[in-house]
Amino acid sequence: MEFDTIAAISTPMGEGAIAIVRLSGDEAVAIADRVFHAPSRKKLSTQPSHTIHYGHLKEPESGEVVEEVMLSMMKGPKTFTREDVVEINCHGGIVSVNRVLQLVLKNGARLAEPGEFTKRAFLNGRIDLSQAEAVMDLIRAKTDRAMNVALGQMDGKLSRLISELRQALLETLAQVEVNIDYPEYDDVEEMTIPLMLEKSTWVMKEIEKLLQTSSQGKILREGLSTVILGRPNVGKSSLLNSLVQENKAIVTDVAGTTRDIIEEYVNVRGVPLRLVDTAGIRETEDIVERIGVERSRQVLKEADLILLVVNYGDELTEEDERLFETIQNMDYIVVVNKTDLSQQIDLARVQALAGNRKVVTTSLLKEEGVTELEEAIAALFFEGSLEAGDMTYVSNARHIALLHQAHSTIKDAIEAAHAGVPVDMIQIDVTRTWELLGEIIGDTVQESLINQLFSQFCLGK
Numbered sequence: 001m002e003f004d005t006i007a008a009i010s011t012p013m014g015e016g017a018i019a020i021v022r023l024s025g026d027e028a029v030a031i032a033d034r035v036f037h038a039p040s041r042k043k044l045s046t047q048p049s050h051t052i053h054y055g056h057l058k059e060p061e062s063g064e065v066v067e068e069v070m071l072s073m074m075k076g077p078k079t080f081t082r083e084d085v086v087e088i089n090c091h092g093g094i095v096s097v098n099r100v101l102q103l104v105l106k107n108g109a110r111l112a113e114p115g116e117f118t119k120r121a122f123l124n125g126r127i128d129l130s131q132a133e134a135v136m137d138l139i140r141a142k143t144d145r146a147m148n149v150a151l152g153q154m155d156g157k158l159s160r161l162i163s164e165l166r167q168a169l170l171e172t173l174a175q176v177e178v179n180i181d182y183p184e185y186d187d188v189e190e191m192t193i194p195l196m197l198e199k200s201t202w203v204m205k206e207i208e209k210l211l212q213t214s215s216q217g218k219i220l221r222e223g224l225s226t227v228i229l230g231r232p233n234v235g236k237s238s239l240l241n242s243l244v245q246e247n248k249a250i251v252t253d254v255a256g257t258t259r260d261i262i263e264e265y266v267n268v269r270g271v272p273l274r275l276v277d278t279a280g281i282r283e284t285e286d287i288v289e290r291i292g293v294e295r296s297r298q299v300l301k302e303a304d305l306i307l308l309v310v311n312y313g314d315e316l317t318e319e320d321e322r323l324f325e326t327i328q329n330m331d332y333i334v335v336v337n338k339t340d341l342s343q344q345i346d347l348a349r350v351q352a353l354a355g356n357r358k359v360v361t362t363s364l365l366k367e368e369g370v371t372e373l374e375e376a377i378a379a380l381f382f383e384g385s386l387e388a389g390d391m392t393y394v395s396n397a398r399h400i401a402l403l404h405q406a407h408s409t410i411k412d413a414i415e416a417a418h419a420g421v422p423v424d425m426i427q428i429d430v431t432r433t434w435e436l437l438g439e440i441i442g443d444t445v446q447e448s449l450i451n452q453l454f455s456q457f458c459l460g461k
């Protein structure tokens with residue numbers, strides 16, 4: 001996706017007289033280069049991503065100095081918005097911050113609307129806080145009080161541990177900053193790598209322990225149980241395949257296919273689904289016989305959501321009507337498939353049977369309508385009308401995924417340190433680990449790293 005470049009003052013947390021002007025978009029680095037002058041005269045566009053620079057902002061025409069700043073430059077997609085992001089840290093008060101904002105607006109940026117950075121993060125496919133919150137709200141709504149207490153305790157413990165890990169990483173990063181700012185002190189450099197290794201190894205070990213407590217078996221039970229239902233040949237398997245193709249499978253190392261049932265795990269716009277294709281049960285002519293199969297009855301009973309597929313190129317059959325009846329008290333979406341064929345189905349009748357449920361038309365053959373279906377699924381979920389049988393695991397799924405990523409980035413950092421890679425390169429992985437862990441406890445990159453570094457360690461000059 002492509003958007004114009006936006007800018008806004010993002011007021012930092014905590015005390016300190018630093019304010020940040022944040023830019024996001026394809027032109028972020030180019031706009032910064034128009035106004036930013038480093039003592040080295042190097043252009044930002046030639047610098048590695050996720051680096052911090054000292055310099056002055058000047059009016060391009062007059063050459064007048066506007067501010068002395070620290071600027072962090074982060075190229076997408078490892079940023080909050082997944083776009084290129086530049087954060088200008090101004091030391092002055094609100095007046096000079098406003099001047100900085102005016103300067104970048106004059107040089108190609110557009111003033112961001114409230115919440116627009118978050119909106120972009122969402123539009124660019126990054127799971128954002130509000131989604132996470134929606135999930136958490138559902139969990140709270142679903143579980144009883146006792147469960148809530150248990151969950152709260154669990155979360156509290158997890159948050160505390162995660163905060164400790166992040167603190168250790170932050171200390172490492174602060175050390176790296178000192179190293180970069182004072183390269184002439186050899187002993188600082190000598191200290192940096194061993195400290196980084198020590199802290200990073202501890203963090204990695206703790207993440208491993210956490211991951212061990214979340215068994216793979218739990219993942220199997222995760223996600224909204226979503227059953228794809230319909231007469232033979234309407235396109236159930238095709239639907240399963242296209243949902244899997246278009247969405248990243250949540251779990252890759254768990255075999256989803258058993259002898260009589262096909263299961264796939266997908267993440268549809270932040271909604272974890274366990275897709276079940278009942279076609280795998282038994283392909284007989286008689287749907288009632290199929291439904292009668294013990295296993296499929298069980299699957300239907302446990303379903304959180306049903307995708308009922310009917311054929312656009314066929315009249316509704318008695319079997320179709322019976323399926324509507326079977327699931328009448330459940331959450332479902334009707335998928336009218338094969339719109340590339342000439343219409344035989346009575347769509348008004350379908351909508352009448354479906355009542356206030358959503359009816360989506362698709363041609364899986366032509367890959368049409370799947371986006372609308374995904375939107376319908378996400379809307380059901382985030383509007384709160386859909387509840388999972390056991391939502392406890394949904395938040396765990398997110399945590400587990402983030403922990404896996406954090407484990408792999410910190411492992412990269414440790415390996416790089418052993419291999420003698422320059423410290424500012426290792427810093428990128430450590431920063432990413434810090435960010436990933438932050439996402440677990442809902443403290444995202446929004447609250448910028450550099451800002452925390454400044455407020456906690458006073459590295460600013």
Ligand code: GDP
Binds near residue numbers: 237341363
């Ligand atoms: P299932 O028995 O319900 O699982 O149906 P399948 O997914 O196996 O599809 C049955 C047949 O319909 C296959 O030959 C598919 O290629 C075909 N099919 C699936 N979707 C479409 C569609 O949108 N249009 C047309 N014309 N054929 C389709």
Ligand code: ZN
Binds near residue numbers: 237280
């Ligand atoms: Zn099939």
